[in-house]
Amino acid sequence: SQQGEEDPQALSIQEGExxxxxxxxxxSINNLQWYRQNSGRGLVHLxxxxxNEREKHSGRLRVTLDTSKKSSSLLITxxxxxxxxxxxxxxxxxxxxxxxxxFGKGITLSVRP
Amino acid sequence: DTGVSQDPxxxxxxxxxxxxFRCDPISEHNRLYWYRQTLGQxxxxxxxxxxxxxxxxxxxxxxxxxxxxxxxxxSTLEIQxxxxxxxxxxxxxxSPGGGYTFGSGTRLTVV
Numbered sequence: 567s568q569q570g571e572e573d574p575q576a577l578s579i580q581e582g583e584x585x586x587x588x589x590x591x592x593x594s595i596n597n598l599q600w601y602r603q604n605s606g607r608g609l610v611h612l613x614x615x616x617x618n619e620r621e622k623h624s625g626r627l628r629v630t631l632d633t634s635k636k637s638s639s640l641l642i643t644x645x646x647x648x649x650x651x652x653x654x655x656x657x658x659x660x661x662x663x664x665x666x667x668x669f670g671k672g673i674t675l676s677v678r679p
Numbered sequence: 680d681t682g683v684s685q686d687p688x689x690x691x692x693x694x695x696x697x698x699x700f701r702c703d704p705i706s707e708h709n710r711l712y713w714y715r716q717t718l719g720q721x722x723x724x725x726x727x728x729x730x731x732x733x734x735x736x737x738x739x740x741x742x743x744x745x746x747x748x749x750x751x752x753x754s755t756l757e758i759q760x761x762x763x764x765x766x767x768x769x770x771x772x773x774s775p776g777g778g779y780t781f782g783s784g785t786r787l788t789v790v
Contacts, residue, residue, distance in 0.1 A: 599778055608683075608770055608781035609722065654721050665710060665776055666735065669721030 571670055572655055578676040585642040587673045589655030590635075596658045598631055599667065600640050603652045612640075612653075617660075647679045685771050685782035692761055692789055699757045700785045704773030711754050712779065713746055714770040715739065722770055728754060761789045 573588040591598070597616045601609040615622045615631045615638065622629050628641040642649055652674050656667040684703040692698050704711050709730050714722035725744070727735045730751035740746075743761075748754040758765055766789045772779035 597777070601779075601781075606768075606786070608685075608783045609772075609779070611778040611780065614778050656721075665774060666712070666724055666727055667779065668724065669714075671719070671721050 572653070572673045574673060575671070576674045576676070578678065579645055580678050581645060581647055583645055585645050585649070585675055585677070587640045587642075587653055587675070589638045589640070589670060591638075591655075591657045591670075592636065593657075594660040595633075596660055598629075598638050599656045599658070600627075600629060600638075601654045601656060601669075603654065603672070605651075609654065642675075645675075645677045647677050649675060650677045651675060683771055683773050683780050683782035685769075685785050687785055688783065689786050690788070692787070694763060694789055695760055697757065697759045698761060698787065699755055700769055700771075700787075702754045702756070702771030702782060703752075704754070704771070705780055706752075708773035708775050708780070709751065710774045710776065711748055712772045712774070713754070713756050714772065716768045716770055716784070717766075725756075725769075758787075761787075763789045765789050 571590050597614050599614045600612045603609045613624050613629050615629050626643045631638045652672040654669050654672045656669045686701045711728040713725040716722045724737050725740050726746045728748040731748050743759045746756045768784045768786050770784045772781045
């Protein structure tokens with residue numbers, strides 16, 4: 567079963583614009599992570615935010631976490647054509663002894679040059 | 680090599696044949712995971728190793744699937760008597776705890 571639900575399912579923007587992607591989840595978590603996947607490739611870890619954190623930045627990425635609403639958002643600023651990919655949120659549940667991540671279905675981001 | 684390697688990248692097999700995939704994790708990572716991903720979906724957990732011990736298996740992992748991680752290094756995933764429904768991307772990831780590093784995956788096509 568997939569814990570995370572990303573929104574929107576697909577997003578198309580112009581290069582230079584900001585892209586905002588949302589993720590909702592169902593159970594209590596230790597952390598939430600965002601990954602990127604280029605077509606036919608493996609996933610690349612972007613950023614991890616712990617349950618006691620509310621916001622985190624990494625380069626052009628900004629992620630927020632609202633544990634009361636069980637939701638997270640990923641903001642990519644000043645998007646580039648190379649940001650075109652699928653983006654997944656993944657959650658590590660509380661009490662998970664093996665750090666097993668549960669992934670959502672992903673968001674397809676297209677950045678038009 | 681500092682990444683996770685998977686071999687082969689692509690595998691086409693006839694229904695009923697057995698296939699085996701290999702994953703070489705990052706050497707310092709004691710945790711190794713196998714996931715399966717079908718088109719338009721996120722990765723689904725199959726199994727997890729900590730060192731050489733297989734600590735969890737998903738219900739998705741039927742008795743035709745077996746995974747090993749001898750000596751806590753590389754891992755293999757074998758599928759016996761393949762079915763068309765096994766066609767998917769099989770992803771391996773390793774982690775020291777926290778974020779995962781994924782390999783590029785093995786795309787299996789069962790014809």
